[in-house]
Amino acid sequence: MNRSRWPYALCIGITMLLGLASRRYGAGLHPWVVAYVGDVLWALLVFWLLRFWWPKWPAAQTAWLALGFSFAIEISQLYQPACLNAVRATTLGSLVLGHGFLWSDLVCYTVGVGVGVGVEHLRRN
Numbered sequence: 758m759n760r761s762r763w764p765y766a767l768c769i770g771i772t773m774l775l776g777l778a779s780r781r782y783g784a785g786l787h788p789w790v791v792a793y794v795g796d797v798l799w800a801l802l803v804f805w806l807l808r809f810w811w812p813k814w815p816a817a818q819t820a821w822l823a824l825g826f827s828f829a830i831e832i833s834q835l836y837q838p839a840c841l842n843a844v845r846a847t848t849l850g851s852l853v854l855g856h857g858f859l860w861s862d863l864v865c866y867t868v869g870v871g872v873g874v875g876v877e878h879l880r881r882n
Contacts, residue, residue: 764880765809772802796862799852800827800869808877816877820870827866834858 776798783791804823811819833841835858844850855862 761812762809765805765812768805768876769802769809772798772805776802793861793865796865797869797872800824800866801873803827804870804873808873816874816881820874823870823873824866827870828863830854831858831862831866
């Protein structure tokens, strides 16, 4: 593995742990955190995964792709066929595909990708 990918692998792990913890311990967290932070972390994870696989891409290119992918998943939630809902009924399918379209999720995804770009900028400088 290319050494430049290790920081992204670490960011992926941390983001996954934070996201899963936000779901697992949601009862003890502020309702705002439960409602929004998971979606922010989801988009941040998409950003880190893309950076891991294509570390030499410009951060802006990665950000646009992560945002486009995240938005596409959210928009796909407007389509509810039985076969796709069967996938959404699984734990992994639920985490990846979600269940229902929310405009606020698009804002959360934008914030999550923005956090990734910001961390990337700080790391490069």
